[in-house]
Structure formats: structure tokens, C-alpha cells
Amino acid sequence: MTPFLTLEGRRALITGGTSGAGAATVALFRQLGARVLTTARKKPADLSGAAFVAADLTTTDGVQAVVEAVQSEFGGLDILVNMLGGSSAPSGGFAALTDAEWDKEFALNFFPAVRLDRALLPGMIAQGQGVVIHVTSIQRNLPLPEATTGYASAKGALNTYSKSLSKEVSPKGVRVVRVAPGWIADPGQNGLALRIAAQAGISYDAAVQVIMNALGGIPLGRPARPEEVADLIAFLASDRAASITGTEHVIDGGTVPTA
Template structure:
């Protein structure tokens, strides 16, 4: 999908920040927004695999308050703010096994990485959007926020559920001031992080990667399209949501899950 030609330059002149933008869904989003003409800034803990990427990279751990303030200050100094903010940072790096395996530190980390880093970055970069009466914020959540799996995503799911609620509240607050806020909830997606997650679960269960993948598909109720999503497919949705074509969309949570949920929502 990334090799498509003649993409519309509907984001020409826009400044976009993509957090967690060097791998997986974040990288695909950064590439797609650049292809649409945006000036893209990427921040992550790890540097891009290719150093000559067509966007600016700022290394930072946004769960660290000082790093977050440094990134925001650098962007405000150079660009005066952003038009598009993609809060993609997040991770499920916490022990599986349910409530007894999770201590206070795990819960604090889950909230810092998957909720509070987005809240803080919004708080710093949103004022410039409000001054211009224009801007779009996308929070990348997860279907886990509505479908928690106690044995593997308890803390992560709780934090993503909180992110969903915060995102809806923020959309309601700033909608009349020209800023749109939208949530995107990917389901099972073919990324390095997902592969590592499944490998760890497979080792713990003493089964193969393929068997664990099928168990996860079964655990979430099946995926009618029969496969995981490609990161580029989520990037296409995000591009639409930040484009002029989505000018009347705010406060919604878009699920991109291959038809995973067996219920109407």
C-alpha cells in the first residue's frame, strides 16, 4: 500500500507530530501524512531505522516529563505549534496472568505510557490550536479498551479505556473552538510489537507462535477478514480523519479490527 502513486497533497502546508512514529502503526502514519504533503515531526525512544527519512526526528521518552517538555518546546520554537497531533505512543509491556501479577509500578507505568503522556502533550500543544481555531488531535487507542483480556492485557486495557473517555471529553470541550479530537482503535495488527507479544505468550504457554496466534484470534471472538491488519491500513484511516474530508467528524472512536467484535456498537 505504501507504493501508491499520485496521492493527493491535501495536507500541504500542515505541521504534524507523530509520537511513537519510528515503528509499526506510527511509522506508517508518519509516512502517509508526509505523502499527503504535511511537514512531519516524529518522536520516539528509538531512532528510525533509516536515518534519511523525510521527516524530523526528536528522540524522547514521553513518559518522562522532562523529555515531553523538551519536545514540545522545540516544536513550538521552530514551528509555533502543530496543526495535526497523532498521539500514537503506547505499549502493553506488563506481565500477564491477571491481577495478582500486577503491582503498583506496573499500573503507574500503564497509565503513564498509554494515557498521561497523551494528556500532557495535548495540554502543551493544544493552546496554539485554540488560538488559531484550527487543529486535529488523534488518539491511537486499541480495541483492548473495550475488549479487555484479563490474562494478558489487564493494565493496558484499563489505561486505553481511560484514554477513550478522556478523548471524548476533550472533543466535547474544544469542538466549538475549531479543534477536532478523534480516537482510532486498531485491533490485531501485524507489527514487531505484536510479534514480540505473541512470542512471549507462546513461550509461557509452551506452544508455537502459530498456535498462539490462532488462540488469540479465538480469544477475541474471531476476525471475519481472517488476518491481522497491516499498519498502512490504519494509516489510511488516520489520514482521512485529519484531512479536510473529515471536517465534520469529532468525538468518535473508529474501530479498525477486521470485523472482530461480534456485537453491534
């Protein structure tokens, strides 16, 4: 009997796949039969058997190293999941965002996806099939002025770019979809809470509550788990989602108050 969902034999690159939802996605893809390459600046102790290349994707050299690893490991690609993202910007609103801080936000949250797409999509187009998944964020709709203006802006740019890309390459057999997580319950993904706690002199749990309050609460009553985000990504990457392209899929427990 054919399983409901399989990625058997698919060649997948998952960026940012060494912690949190990224690591959960790597593990699930491998469980579903995909051959997986992931990347980060440093190799972790446990990769769940995935191939790995150390690279800094905020640089053009780092992107080139990953592209070369894809060709060496797989000879091509079927699925590209751009999970990489995050923020190191200080709190303090717009005035705290220097040119250097703005550059860092876009270098991490926007340009790696653009550069990897530019290098790897031609191969997908040539083979007549492929899936690109860009992980955006509900922050593009619910930015926190105190701390996430730069991050939210970069994710907003990624969202617009993704929609345009989907219109261009979907007729050529390559689907482009977006996944927009809200709060994810994993310490590896909660750098913002750690920074708020340090800067405000409050506990980590109190900082989490600050963010929850700023978001207006989560109607589901809890944040998403990394494994739940991975489930959504795997479905969208599979043939079960063969007619889905150009769309953004929110997984936020109902945080965004409008459709």
C-alpha cells in the first residue's frame, strides 16, 4: 500500500537545518525517504544522518559553497527549503537600527534565498519539476516595533519576491510556496526572548510573555511546535500538494487576527 505522504528519492536542500523547526524538517524529510543536504555555519553533533556543508549563507562565497555541495552530492535538486532566518537587531525601535543593522537583517533573512534560487532553479526548470519553499513569518503582518522592524521588513520582502517568482517559474514546472510560522516553542528559535530578557533584566519566561502579549495572544493557547512546522513543509513539498503554488501558509495558532 502506498503511504499517504512520501518524499522517497527526492533530493532536498534545507538551509538552517541544524536546530528548531529546521532540524525537525531535516529529520522528517529523511524519514519520508528524501536525500537531504543541510547547512549552517558550524556542524552540530547530531544531523540525523543528513549530508552537511559548513557555510555562511550571508556571504556570496557561502552560497557558492552550498551550490557546489548540492551538485557534488546530488547532481541536481528536487526540493529547496529556505529555512534560514533570525534576528540579532537590538531593541529600541527604529532609532536603534543603524545601516549596519539593516544590512544584517536583509543579509540573513532575504538574500540567501534569492541567491540560492538564482543558482539552483535553472536546474529545476531544465528537468521540468521542482519545489521551492520559503519560510517567511507572520511578523510581516504583525511586526513588533520595539524589536522586529528590520526582521519583519526582510521577511516582507521575501514574501513579495516569492510571489513574483512563483508567477514566473510555476508555468515551467517549479512550484513556489511560503510557510509563515508564528511563535515556535523551541529554545533554539527564541533568540528574541533571550535578548529581551537580558536587556530588560527580566526572566526568560517573563520575556516570552512580553512577546505573547505584543502579539495579542495565541487563540490556540500555545505556540507551534517545531515538528508541526516540519509537517506542513513536508506536505507542501510532496506530490499531495501538486496544485499548490504561489501561496503563503500560516501556522500560528490563530495569532494573526485577520485572514
